Amino acid sequence: MAGGLAAGLVAGTATCTATQGGLMMGLAGDGHGRDPALVAWFLAGRLASYGAAGALLGLLGSAVSPPPQARAVLLVAAGLTVVAYAVRIMRRGRAACAPATPTAQVRNAARYRAPLLGAATILVPCGVTLGIEMLAVSSGSPVAGAAAMAGFVVGTAPAFALLGYVLRHVSRTRLARLAGVVAVAAGLWTVGAGLNLGGWLSAPAPAAGPGLAAARMVDGTQSVTVWATREGYRPAMVSARAGVPVEVVFKVADRGCTGTVTIDGRDVPLPATVRLPPQPPGTLRYVCGMGMYTGFIDFS
Known part of the structure; x- marks a missing residue:
């Protein structure tokens, strides 16, 4: 209490x-x-x-x-x-x-x-x-x-x-x-x-250029690190390879509503590591538990 x-x-x-x-x-x-x-x-x-x-x-x-x-x-x-x-x-x-x-x-x-x-x-x-x-x-x-x-x-x-x-x-x-x-x-x-x-808003087109964060390969699995802050998820968009398993490592910089993330249809309290199976080409959206802040992983 x-x-x-x-x-x-x-x-x-x-x-x-x-x-x-x-x-x-x-x-x-x-x-x-x-x-x-x-x-x-x-x-x-x-x-x-x-x-x-x-x-x-x-x-x-x-x-x-x-x-x-x-x-x-x-x-x-x-x-x-x-x-x-x-x-x-x-x-x-x-x-x-x-x-x-x-x-x-x-x-x-x-x-x-x-x-x-x-x-x-x-x-x-x-x-x-x-x-x-x-x-x-x-x-x-x-x-x-x-x-x-x-x-x-x-x-x-x-x-x-x-x-x-x-x-x-x-x-x-x-x-x-x-x-x-x-x-x-x-x-x-x-x-x-x-x-x-609910995922009923269209995802933005992936940003192009050298500033786009990319996943790194670790023992045949892609790894993405995302920080949860009071202003949202950083980086907000990450590029990754389609058809390869990926793990998203969520770390907490500031406590706030981003401390709970909804990804792949489930709620996950942070910090946590979310392992995803190989994904098809496209954009995966994840949001905070309130639907306020959004992040994207662009698979290509």
Whole structure:
């Protein structure tokens, strides 16, 4: 639990609020986003879903972790949901400036929606979340797994509470439209991350010239070294020979969302060495667990 708490406070605050905070836009519409208790309900739903997921991961291991393709679909769906909430807030921007008292029916509906939105954040994992999930898997205990995930939620709770405070006050002013524009951009970014994670974006043409890093041969096997940094993978593109086995040695320069890589259809925590069978001519894409940063190996 202490490990999850530390990860939430130190590393998860920025990445999780950026990735999952858009779902809180659903609390700021219809005039009922002014209720501060809704943020508490949101965080309670988040704590419940993360604790349950941690218990399952600790009990059953990685078998219950969604594969990269499934996470990609969830990211696209979450991004579209954020865009829908943002458009709704922009359309209600003027009305939000006027004092309004939500009806009891609206308040009750919001109380149900808030924990559901909080629980849904487990479906949109940030890079640090993936690391905590792997910690829960390695614990081999449902109690330890739930404790790690719960500690992580507690560590990120202050940032989400602050975001909820900002959204409540912005929704009462003409800044609601500006906040909506920012949220639309965040939603589209999430959609793009999902498309990238799913491999549904076209790969760029391989760069030409002497600056392109090349694999080296070691005992009949090609070897590629890639560094994971906070800004992405370096080198971002490497050339290799098709039809020859290759091993990709991932090393970690900086801890961040690039610490988990999705390659050849599976998630790999770094540092690690990934061995690939002979590949056909073409470009192999690998991405971080959030779909933010991409690297390529060009086989020719």
